Amino acid sequence: MTGMSESAEKQGEFVDRRVAFLGVGMMGEALLSGLLRSGDPTRIVVSDHSAERQAQVAEKYGVQSATTAEAVAGATTVIAAVKPPDMGALLDEIAAGLEPGALVISVAAGITTAYLEAHLPEGTPVVRVMPNTPALVGEGMTAISPGTHSESRHLAAAQDLLSSSGTVISVPESKLDTVTAISGSGPAYVFYVVEAMVEAGVLLGLPRDTSTELVVQTLYGAATMLKETGDHPSLLRERVSSPGGTTIAALRQLDDHKVRAAFLTAMEAAARRSAELASDQG
Numbered sequence: 001m002t003g004m005s006e007s008a009e010k011q012g013e014f015v016d017r018r019v020a021f022l023g024v025g026m027m028g029e030a031l032l033s034g035l036l037r038s039g040d041p042t043r044i045v046v047s048d049h050s051a052e053r054q055a056q057v058a059e060k061y062g063v064q065s066a067t068t069a070e071a072v073a074g075a076t077t078v079i080a081a082v083k084p085p086d087m088g089a090l091l092d093e094i095a096a097g098l099e100p101g102a103l104v105i106s107v108a109a110g111i112t113t114a115y116l117e118a119h120l121p122e123g124t125p126v127v128r129v130m131p132n133t134p135a136l137v138g139e140g141m142t143a144i145s146p147g148t149h150s151e152s153r154h155l156a157a158a159q160d161l162l163s164s165s166g167t168v169i170s171v172p173e174s175k176l177d178t179v180t181a182i183s184g185s186g187p188a189y190v191f192y193v194v195e196a197m198v199e200a201g202v203l204l205g206l207p208r209d210t211s212t213e214l215v216v217q218t219l220y221g222a223a224t225m226l227k228e229t230g231d232h233p234s235l236l237r238e239r240v241s242s243p244g245g246t247t248i249a250a251l252r253q254l255d256d257h258k259v260r261a262a263f264l265t266a267m268e269a270a271a272r273r274s275a276e277l278a279s280d281q282g
């Protein structure tokens, strides 16, 4: 520990010395990759049920690899990135080995802070977060909510850690199932739309790589316009739709096929499923 972090710790700040990732599947790897954009690989350790996966990720990112117990020993922050049904067993496995004062961050959909706290030693600070996979390229969207024993310094530490992988906002935990439905699962809806548009290009006779380039750059350009101008999407859509033109002809078909309603129903289903995942764990 440096002299500077010692004095920060004495002043009651949360000093993050070692971060353990438990579970480095799709989401764990995305967050790890984001964290390494500003973090020091020597203070990160990864562990996974799959020894092959653990070794592969450790080698790719130049971080330490360890068993779950070894990873947790000495960790000031533990990031639990296993599937919701695996969370209870993981928490029970690590509870006894957690360092006093260690912060536990869970990324699992639906798993509440109350559930996390019930499986960890009394007083453990926990933060429930809902990230998304664009964290892999530093463009993630993460919402965070504190548990009962999480103080502002813990929330700030979680925010600091996750901000290297993109934007971070704080929301009440009651909103996290909705966040999961919108931004957590959101990249999948976007990829689905991209697939459909690429297929349309192929149907209309374009080579697949040309169609893909057209769609991906269009998506990137449209997202950048939304972000940089701050204009309402309806306004931006209207600017593309010439009277009697091509765009309005297509949009009419999307309305006829109730695509907007389908999106609303789909995201309601995702939010409902997130809430069910909590009750599935008892």
Ligand SMILES: NC(=O)C1=CN([C@@H]2O[C@H](COP(=O)(O)OP(=O)(O)OC[C@H]3O[C@@H](n4cnc5c(N)ncnc54)[C@H](OP(=O)(O)O)[C@@H]3O)[C@@H](O)[C@H]2O)C=CC1
Pocket (backbone or CB within 6 Å): 022, 023, 024, 025, 026, 027, 028, 047, 048, 049, 050, 053, 068, 081, 082, 083, 084, 086, 089, 090, 107, 108, 109, 130, 131, 132, 133, 184, 185
């Ligand atoms: N994928 C996404 O876009 C997002 C996922 N999430 C959340 O992230 C979590 C992980 O999802 P995702 O990365 O997609 O899932 P993955 O299945 O890709 O990754 C989970 C990894 O954890 C391993 N694992 C299971 N139990 C343990 C354990 N006790 N100790 C160490 N490793 C373990 C699994 O190994 P094995 O397969 O061998 O069991 C697997 O390699 C989920 O809770 C999900 O809700 C949140 C936001 C977005």
Ligand SMILES: O=C(O)[C@@H]1CCC=N1
Pocket (backbone or CB within 6 Å): 109, 180, 184, 185
């Ligand atoms: O599909 C899931 O359950 C996870 C949570 C959000 C994105 N992927």
